[in-house]
Each structure stands twice: as C-alpha cells, then as structure tokens.
Amino acid sequence: MSTIVLLLITGLGLGALYFLVASGLSLIYGLMGVLNFAHGSFLTLGAFAGWEVARRLGADSWGIFGLALVVGAAVGAAFAALTELLLVRRLYERHIEQVLVTVGLALATVALFEGTWGSDPEFIEGPAWLRSTTDVAGAPIPNDRFLAIGAAVLVLVGIVLFLRYTRFGLIIRAGVENRAMVTALGIDVRKAFTLVFAVGGAAAGLGGVLASQYFGYVSPHLGAHLLIFAFIVTVIGGLGSLTGAAVAAVLVAVLQQFANYYWGVGDLVVVLLLALVLLVRPSGLLGRSA
Amino acid sequence: MTEPILRVRNLRATVAGQQVVEDVTFDVPATGVTAVLGRNGVGKTSTLKALLGLYDRTGEVTLAGERIDRLSTDRIVRRGVGYVPEDREVFAGLTVAENLRLAERDASPRRELVADLFPDLVKRSAQRAGTLSGGQQQMVSLARALLNDNRLLLVDEPTKGLAPKIVTEVATALAEAAASAPVLLVEQNLEVISRLATTVVVIDAGRVVHTGDAAELLDDPDRIQRLLGVHTSENAA
Amino acid sequence: MTSQPTTQQTSTPPDRATAPLPHDENVPTPARRRWLMLAGGFALVVLLACLPLLAISLPGVLPGPTYTPGTLQVLALALLVGALALSYHLLFGVAGLLSFGHALYFAVGVYGLAIVLDRTDLPLLPAACVVLVGGIVVAHVVGAISLRVTGISFAMVTLAFAQAGNVLVRRNPAGATGGEEGLALDTTHVPDALVGVMNTRNLYWLALVVLVVVYAVVLWVERSRAGHVAAATRENEMRVRVVGGRPYLVKLLVFVVAATLATAVGMAYLLLQSGAVPRVTSADFTLTLLVMVVLGGVGSRWGAVVGGVLYTLLDQRLGALAASEAIAGLPSVLRVPLSEPLFILGTLFILVVLFLPGGIAGAAQRLSHRRRREGARDLMEESA
Ligand SMILES: Nc1ncnc2c1ncn2[C@@H]1O[C@H](COP(=O)(O)OP(=O)(O)O)[C@@H](O)[C@H]1O
Ligand SMILES: [Mg+2]
Numbered sequence A: 001m002s003t004i005v006l007l008l009i010t011g012l013g014l015g016a017l018y019f020l021v022a023s024g025l026s027l028i029y030g031l032m033g034v035l036n037f038a039h040g041s042f043l044t045l046g047a048f049a050g051w052e053v054a055r056r057l058g059a060d061s062w063g064i065f066g067l068a069l070v071v072g073a074a075v076g077a078a079f080a081a082l083t084e085l086l087l088v089r090r091l092y093e094r095h096i097e098q099v100l101v102t103v104g105l106a107l108a109t110v111a112l113f114e115g116t117w118g119s120d121p122e123f124i125e126g127p128a129w130l131r132s133t134t135d136v137a138g139a140p141i142p143n144d145r146f147l148a149i150g151a152a153v154l155v156l157v158g159i160v161l162f163l164r165y166t167r168f169g170l171i172i173r174a175g176v177e178n179r180a181m182v183t184a185l186g187i188d189v190r191k192a193f194t195l196v197f198a199v200g201g202a203a204a205g206l207g208g209v210l211a212s213q214y215f216g217y218v219s220p221h222l223g224a225h226l227l228i229f230a231f232i233v234t235v236i237g238g239l240g241s242l243t244g245a246a247v248a249a250v251l252v253a254v255l256q257q258f259a260n261y262y263w264g265v266g267d268l269v270v271v272l273l274l275a276l277v278l279l280v281r282p283s284g285l286l287g288r289s290a
Numbered sequence B: 001m002t003e004p005i006l007r008v009r010n011l012r013a014t015v016a017g018q019q020v021v022e023d024v025t026f027d028v029p030a031t032g033v034t035a036v037l038g039r040n041g042v043g044k045t046s047t048l049k050a051l052l053g054l055y056d057r058t059g060e061v062t063l064a065g066e067r068i069d070r071l072s073t074d075r076i077v078r079r080g081v082g083y084v085p086e087d088r089e090v091f092a093g094l095t096v097a098e099n100l101r102l103a104e105r106d107a108s109p110r111r112e113l114v115a116d117l118f119p120d121l122v123k124r125s126a127q128r129a130g131t132l133s134g135g136q137q138q139m140v141s142l143a144r145a146l147l148n149d150n151r152l153l154l155v156d157e158p159t160k161g162l163a164p165k166i167v168t169e170v171a172t173a174l175a176e177a178a179a180s181a182p183v184l185l186v187e188q189n190l191e192v193i194s195r196l197a198t199t200v201v202v203i204d205a206g207r208v209v210h211t212g213d214a215a216e217l218l219d220d221p222d223r224i225q226r227l228l229g230v231h232t233s234e235n236a237a
Numbered sequence C: 001m002t003s004q005p006t007t008q009q010t011s012t013p014p015d016r017a018t019a020p021l022p023h024d025e026n027v028p029t030p031a032r033r034r035w036l037m038l039a040g041g042f043a044l045v046v047l048l049a050c051l052p053l054l055a056i057s058l059p060g061v062l063p064g065p066t067y068t069p070g071t072l073q074v075l076a077l078a079l080l081v082g083a084l085a086l087s088y089h090l091l092f093g094v095a096g097l098l099s100f101g102h103a104l105y106f107a108v109g110v111y112g113l114a115i116v117l118d119r120t121d122l123p124l125l126p127a128a129c130v131v132l133v134g135g136i137v138v139a140h141v142v143g144a145i146s147l148r149v150t151g152i153s154f155a156m157v158t159l160a161f162a163q164a165g166n167v168l169v170r171r172n173p174a175g176a177t178g179g180e181e182g183l184a185l186d187t188t189h190v191p192d193a194l195v196g197v198m199n200t201r202n203l204y205w206l207a208l209v210v211l212v213v214v215y216a217v218v219l220w221v222e223r224s225r226a227g228h229v230a231a232a233t234r235e236n237e238m239r240v241r242v243v244g245g246r247p248y249l250v251k252l253l254v255f256v257v258a259a260t261l262a263t264a265v266g267m268a269y270l271l272l273q274s275g276a277v278p279r280v281t282s283a284d285f286t287l288t289l290l291v292m293v294v295l296g297g298v299g300s301r302w303g304a305v306v307g308g309v310l311y312t313l314l315d316q317r318l319g320a321l322a323a324s325e326a327i328a329g330l331p332s333v334l335r336v337p338l339s340e341p342l343f344i345l346g347t348l349f350i351l352v353v354l355f356l357p358g359g360i361a362g363a364a365q366r367l368s369h370r371r372r373r374e375g376a377r378d379l380m381e382e383s384a
Helices: A004-032 A041-058 A062-091 A095-115 A143-165 A167-177 A179-183 A191-215 A221-238 A240-263 A267-278 B044-051 B073-078 B096-103 B111-117 B119-123 B134-146 B164-180 B190-196 B214-218 B220-226 B231-236 C004-011 C030-053 C070-096 C103-119 C126-146 C151-173 C197-223 C225-235 C238-243 C248-275 C284-298 C301-322 C332-338 C343-354 C359-383
Strands: A133-136 A139-144 B006-015 B017-026 B033-035 B058-064 B082-084 B152-156 B183-185 B197-204 B207-213
Touching: A004 A041, A004 A139, A004 A143, A004 A191, A004 A240, A041 A062, A041 A095, A041 A191, A041 A221, A041 B214, A062 A095, A062 A191, A062 B111, A062 C343, A095 A221, A095 B111, A095 C151, A095 C284, A095 C332, A095 C343, A143 A191, A143 C030, A167 A179, A167 A191, A167 B096, A167 B111, A179 A191, A179 B073, A179 B096, A191 A221, A191 B033, A191 C301, A221 A240, A221 A267, A221 C151, A240 A267, A240 B111, A267 C126, A267 C151, B006 C284, B017 B044, B017 B134, B017 B197, B033 B190, B044 B058, B044 B152, B044 B183, B044 B190, B058 C197, B073 B082, B082 B134, B082 B190, B082 B214, B096 B134, B111 B119, B111 B134, B119 B134, B134 B152, B152 B164, B164 B183, B164 B190, B164 C225, B190 B197, B190 C332, B197 B220, B207 B214, B214 B220, B220 C197, C030 C070, C030 C197, C070 C197, C070 C284, C070 C301, C103 C126, C103 C151, C103 C248, C103 C284, C126 C151, C126 C248, C197 C225, C197 C248, C225 C238, C225 C248, C238 C248, C284 C301, C284 C343, C301 C343, C301 C359, C332 C343
Parallel strands: B017 B207, B033 B183, B033 B197, B082 B152, B152 B183
Antiparallel strands: A133 A139, B006 B017, B006 B058, B197 B207
C-alpha cells in the first residue's frame, strides 16, 4: 500500500513537471501551429537562472528559493518572447521553417549552456524541508513532489483563469479555433503569439527550477529530456488542448512510475501508450478530431 | 454618381499555389447593396477573402481613396470593413457573449442595435456558439459585424442553408445594416437579391463578366440564365 | 549512378557567348544534359575512388594528405553521413515526411550488426542480411503506426519511437548494447581487409560504394511511380486520394525504403568506427540529419549529400578549432560560443533557414538561372 501511495504521488510530481512543459507547447501549437523544439531550452535556462540565484544568495532560505522560482519563470518568459519576436515571427505562417528555426535554436543553446556551465550535472541545494520527507499513509514522500504538484496546479488554475477572464485569453481561445477569423475581426493576433510564447516560457522556466529540485541537479540536457515526454503528453492529450495536456501529463507520469518500479520499463510503456492512443484516437484524448 | 467606397482593379489571388481569382475589376458604390453573383466555385468567396488579405493577392484595392491591398487583414478590418464569412465561422467553443465581445473594436460598440435586431441572442448569451442552430449562428456572425461602425460590409452567402423564415429575418437585418453602410453581398437567393440589391457584379471562372443595375438584370431572365447557368439544377447539384 | 555536384560544375556556367537560344546547337537538350550529368557524376566518383592513391592536401579542410588513414577516416565518415542524409532526403525532401526518428533505423544498423557479430558466429554478409531484415521489420511496424497521423504529430511520434530505441540502448538489456559505454566491434567474423588502421582505405572505398548505391536507390525510387505519387501526396494529399491513389501505402513504402537505406549505412558506419555508441540513437542525431538536409537544400539529392559531407567536415574542423590556442586566448564571451561546434552549426542553420531558403542547392540554382538569363539577354541584344 505505502509503495503504491509513494509511486502515485511521485508520479503526480513528475506529471506536474510534464504539464509545466506541455502546457506551453500545447498552447503555442494550438494557436500558431508551431512545434517548439526550443521549449526545452526555456526550461533549462530557467533552471540555471534559479540555480545561479540560489548559489549566489544562499540556497536554504525560503525567501531566496521563492526568488529563484520567480527569476526562473521570468528568464524563461523573456527568452521565449525574444524567440518569438526575433525568429519565429519572421517566418509567419511557414510552419515547417518555424519548426526548423526552433530546432536550430535548441541545438545552439544547449551547446552554449554546455560551454557556460559544463556538460556535467550540477547538484543543487534548496530549503532543507524540500530534502526531507512527509509520511502519507505510511509512505515517506519526498517533499519536493508536493511543491511540484502545488506549483503545477497553481499554473493550471492561473492559465485557465487567464484564458477565461482576460481579453488576451479570449483572443487566444478564439485563435486556437480559427486564427484567420480572429484577424478578420480586426485583431492583430501576433501580439497574442508573443504572449503565448511568454506564458509558455514562464511555465517552462518555473518547471526548470522545480525539475532541478525533483531530480536533484541541473544540467544542460534537463530540458531536452523532459521535452520528449512533454511532446508525448501533448500528442496523447490532443494538440492544442490545455485540459488534455493536464490529463495526459498525469496519466503518462503515473504509468511511467508504476511500470518503472514493477518492470523497469517505464519509458517504453509510455511509447506503447502513445502508439495505442494513436491507433484508437489519432487526434488524442481531448483533441478535436481532424 | 459619387466616388465609390471600394475600387477593385485587376485583383488576382492564389490559394495553395492555385490561382482562384484571375482578374477581377469592379467598383462598390458608396450607398446601397452591391450583389456578387455567380455559380458555385467561380471565386466569389475567394474574391472577398482576397479583398481582406486572407488570401495572397495582387492588384489594386482602394477603400475610400486609400490603398489597402498591401495591408494585413486586421488593419484592413480596423479601417472599417465588417466581414460576415461564408458558413458563419462563429467560434464554437466560445459563448455567444464572448463571440460578440471579441468582435467589438469600436470604443462604443452598438450593443443596443444588435440586441434589438437579434433579441434571441441576448437570451442565449451564455450559451456556447457551437450549440446554436444554423440560423442563430448566422445571427451571431452578422451581429459581430454590425456591432461596429463600418464603412463597408462584406457579407458572404448569409442565407445559405437557412429555413425560409430565417432567410427573411436575415434579409431584414441586412436591409437595416445597408441603411448605414454600403454592403458587398455574395448571394445565390434571387429573392433576397431583388429585395436588397441596387447593383450587381457577376463573376465567372475568376473574372467579372457583367456589372450593372440590379433591377435591369433581374428583369431579364434570359440574361440571368446565360450568366448564371441553370440556377435550379445548380442548386440541386 | 550520377553524382550531380560535378554536373553543376561541368554543365552550368554557360559561357555568355554560347548561352542557350532556342535553336543553338550548344543548348543542352534534356538528353544531352542527362548525358553530361552522368559523365560528370561518373568522373566525380572515379576521382573520389582515386583519392587514397593521391596525395592531395587541403589545409584547413582536411587533417592531412588524402592517402593518410586519418584523412581517409574523416572522408569516409563524411561520405557515409552524406549517404545517411540522402536517405533522409527521401523521407523529407521527396515525401514531405518530417521525421524526428530517422536515427532509429541507422542505430538498428549500427547496434544490430554489432550485436549479431558479438553474439553469433555468422560471417559478416549473412549477419548484415539478418540486420537488414530486422531493420525492415522495425520500419514497417513503426511506420504503420506513425503514419496514422500527419504533419507535426507525425514528427513527434517518430521522435517518441526513436527515444524508445535510445532508452533501450542505454538500459543495456541482457548486456547486449553495452549501455552508456557502447559496444566495440567484434572482428572475429569480419574479413581482415576491413579491420585495422592500415585498411582504412578499404573502408573508405566501402563508404563510397555505399553512397553510390544509396544514391542509385534514391534516384530509382524518385523516378518510380511510387516516387511520383509520394511527391504528389506531399503537395496535396486530398487530390491524390480523389484520383484513387493510396497515399498511406506509398508513404509507408518510402518510409521503409528510407529506413532500410539508413540501416545499411549504419552497418558500414559500425565497420568504419569499429564500435557503437549511444549517441547515434539520440534525438540530437536525427536533428543534425535534418540540419544537413536543410543546409544542402530540401528536395535536392546532391544538396543532401553536400549538406552531409559539409556538416561532417565542419563539425570535425570546428572541433579542432575549439581546441586550438587561438580560441583559448580569447575572452570568454567569444571563447565559450566558438569552442562549441554545435553552437556554431546551430546558428548557421538558423541563418540558412531565415536568409537562404532552399539551402546551398537553392542558392546554386538561383545563381545559375541568373547567369543563364543574363546570357540569353546579352545574346538577344546582340542579335537585335
Ligand atoms: N482554401 C482553398 N483551398 C483550395 N482550393 C480552394 C480554396 N478556396 C477556394 N478554392 C478553390 O477556388 C475556387 C473558387 O472557390 P470559391 O471562391 O469558394 O467559389 P465560390 O465562393 O464562388 O463558390 C474553387 O474551385 C475552389 O475549389
Ligand atoms: Mg462561396
């Protein structure tokens, strides 16, 4: 029983990280039709930014950890917004080229991170509480899991509120459905493009700081590793669907944890799940059927 | 005759590498309804989309003296062009109120006018547009355009697939709209045309083949037959 | 059998005086052009085949004279990577399938052959056949599933499958793949002529043969009915379906052929590098393939080869540059980026996508068109 609880909560924590990456991917794809390969780099840079804050100001205070989270999110958002403004925008509506540019950016930035911080993982510090455990139904759960879950829930709620109650949110929701019609109502939808990149980048940057707590280290490849599972999550959840991303993130991560624990084949099971979903429902769990 | 509100010269448009508007030239007078006629697939919708910059286009388009053929779609619309697309294109996942809110581009949108024209929409403002009937969706689509003060309205087959009673309602709303702004109307329903149109432009195979007075054309069944083909069998196809 | 780079050199720069006019006898008619291309390609292959016997030095491009094993190793690697890029061209350039998992089939060749040679007593050729069949089977299964979706979803799904391969290799199931360490080539059943530094030139020739064969197969597929349907599907799938074509089957066919070619190249790669490392299964590796094809010019056969060769040489040279003293002396703002080959290549790639649509092949074509047009205009003016 306690094993199951442990696997479940750890899986939820991992799912939270997947969601933080996948939410941005899914929104960006839904609105702009762009598969953003550089999204992993937003996360990695956010993680390093948070790590630098903690390293310089002292790692074990909650205040500074909070600051690290904010800085990670801000750096992710700024990096993402610049990516949209300087690279993606120039290739308006040319989706393949847009993907290629983000691929180039991913390759170049990971190399740059390696050059700057070295290619080996840096082990991280944080508030002591994060490294201890809490008993849930007899299972000792590492506290960073709760933090990741809490943050992901907050981000989900935040994005949902933003989409529901702001004019930009309205434009984004409408744009995901029918971008051309949004422009035909006199709205410059490109402002919304920059905004979704920034929002997605902020979630990824935040995810970076949390992921480095979850895994215990930062490395230039942290983002690329999570990105692949985030891709799987977005396809399973249905491209462009935020709720789909949330559901699929939990599903994939929990399944992965259980399969890893009992058979040691978590990653393979996830790919099998993907194959299964594609065979049964090519548009994903909550995607619009094409 | 006063200056036309819209001048179109040698408009060409391509979609997916295919030329769908060959060479279109016409004027839209500053008042009244100009009807665009033509059989299915001749390029009427594409002409409107090209005017709005939704399709890649070349040629000269002038709105009230200003060239708009280089502007992006949202800029053209903000110059005062309302658009009611074919097949309505309401945002199915948004509520009626959200659809309308999104369309408000003026500082003081004409909410009362719209509420008067379409009382049904007020009642259903919290309903998702995707769950409305075809006629109700058409009203949302019209309302989105009428909320703003337009210098020109582009309306594409607003009565397509609607029940006769709704067709009348839509035509009434259009007549109301035409009182305050000129309308370029794509329409297949001859009754609606005879009720609203002052001028006609007939398109065939991506080109303008006839322009003139609406009443004159409508009084000449042979000419209609020749320009538009056998209308009834066309509709059946 | 041709290799178009030379064709470009031999047939394009039209002398202004002899530039084409409708009935000029110097106009390369299609048949004449094809003959020229064939001859040029043949000449290039012969030249490449002779390299190990010559002592050509290209300082800054090659590490040493062409007969030295070190240089031949680099050149052979460049040829194999060119062949691999060519197989990717079949997927992306011809059928328009943006796959992020092509490395998987290459890895099947590399690891498959390494494992079969390690675990069985099969001689090289039968072992290679077994691996090839294995590659075809894997490609069929993965292709059949991934092709259920199109566009971006297809890209992600192929990526996911390749990632599964990567995980499998790193996990080292039953000690078969050697995990992170990789797997050394067991040379017991490999002919002596293909083993050892002294035989690098044989491996080089093998690489050249592989490239020529891959080129021939790609050319054949492109010219076949299936190739035409695949290209039509890329442009407009709906229309192909309307006229009764079977886009799914054609795409699957192209997918499997491209994968099989990659498997074959992978086996030659194993022999050349005498070992398998997990990097060849990584997503990054597929991405670099994409970089090569785009660099060379999407849709161009010779562009893909040139992209692959150029990328490999650049990667090697930039690696050498990074380690050089000139770089070590720079301030860190410059030193850090310049000592990362992938940073420079990634940036170059972004610049090509933004400013050089059509890559190298596209630029070459624009250049030769312009020259030809100018030539024709000059002649018109003269005759007027
Ligand atoms: N998005 C599109 N993709 C491909 N072909 C199109 C597209 N839009 C229009 N066409 C083609 O352009 C032609 C004109 O279409 P359209 O303008 O919709 O005609 P109409 O509105 O007069 O019925 C048709 O042959 C149609 O098939
Ligand atoms: Mg139409």
